[in-house]
Amino acid sequence: xxxxxxxxxxxxxxxxxxxxxxxxxxxxxxxxxxxxxxxxxxxxxxxxxxxxxxxxxxxxxxxxxxxxxxxxxxxxxxxxxxxxxxxxxxxxxxxxxxxxxxxxxxxxxxxxxxxxxxxxxxxxxxxxxxxxxxxxxxxxxxxxxxxxxxxxxxxxxxxxxxxxxxxxxxxxxxxxxxxxxxxxxxxxxxxxxxxxxxxxxxxxxxxxxxxxxxxxxxxxxxxxxxxxxxxxxxxxxxxxxxxxxxxxxxxxxxxxxxxxxxxx
Numbered sequence: 001x002x003x004x005x006x007x008x009x010x011x012x013x014x015x016x017x018x019x020x021x022x023x024x025x026x027x028x029x030x031x032x033x034x035x036x037x038x039x040x041x042x043x044x045x046x047x048x049x050x051x052x053x054x055x056x057x058x059x060x061x062x063x064x065x066x067x068x069x070x071x072x073x074x075x076x077x078x079x080x081x082x083x084x085x086x087x088x089x090x091x092x093x094x095x096x097x098x099x100x101x102x103x104x105x106x107x108x109x110x111x112x113x114x115x116x117x118x119x120x121x122x123x124x125x126x127x128x129x130x131x132x133x134x135x136x137x138x139x140x141x142x143x144x145x146x147x148x149x150x151x152x153x154x155x156x157x158x159x160x161x162x163x164x165x166x167x168x169x170x171x172x173x174x175x176x177x178x179x180x181x182x183x184x185x186x187x188x189x190x191x192x193x194x195x196x197x198x199x200x201x202x203x204x205x206x207x208x209x210x211x212x213x214x215x216x217x218x219x220x221x222x223x224x225x226x227x228x229x230x231x232x233x234x235x236x237x238x239x240x241x242x243x244x245x246x247x248x249x250x251x252x253x254x255x256x257x258x259x260x261x262x263x264x
Contacts, residue, residue, distance in 0.1 A: 034068050115249070137199050188200060199223060202221060
């Protein structure tokens with residue numbers, strides 16, 4: 001059975017430009033040639049964006065060729081009908097041009113000021129230093145809507161009820177309830193001071209002596225473990241650090257433009 005391409009593939013084809021270099025046509029539609037470089041570009045991008053789900057093949061190329069033909073037919077019909085002269089079309093073209101120019105500016109800025117290995121390592125060291133002398137706790141929590149319900153939970157815990165069981169059945173936060181209240185590891189230094197203070201007061205393996213109130217409800221915590229905080233390995237955060245540095249480069253470039261601009 002032939003598997004159809006996803007809608008995203010159709011959108012990709014529609015987004016492709018018409019400025020491909022001159023090459024042998026793969027089709028001619030009412031006298032307008034569709035050259036092979038445009039087909040190559042479409043196939044390459046679809047394969048690259050598929051996360052390994054789509055592979056280059058004769059069947060894929062024929063499918064894409066037919067879609068390019070259909071696109072050209074639609075464009076010709078729309079032009080013949082004068083749709084490209086309508087104000088709403090011109091407005092969308094202006095908006096698309098603005099967006100493309102913005103992305104082109106970002107790309108040029110990053111190409112002229114690329115993130116260096118030294119900058120990545122410096123940023124990582126700054127990130128890692130934030131963990132020095134701090135602690136991480138592995139926490140479970142139960143959230144209930146009011147103080148009375150929190151009191152009932154604490155009473156059940158004192159009678160020997162399992163924290164995980166109560167979290168699954170009583171917590172109003174669905175995401176953590178499905179995991180028996182498990183919230184994973186958290187760095188005390190990055191938490192709100194009131195929360196960090198409350199967790200530090202709970203011995204390992206024990207639960208809250210009293211509930212903590214927040215905008216989400218009334219929290220009862222169990223500290224399952226505590227350890228010295230440690231940063232993630234460089235390779236695990238390298239991509240995110242690079243994105244953060246790229247964002248800063250773009251923000252700085254925009255800041256320079258604003259300094260030189262006459263803004264009223």
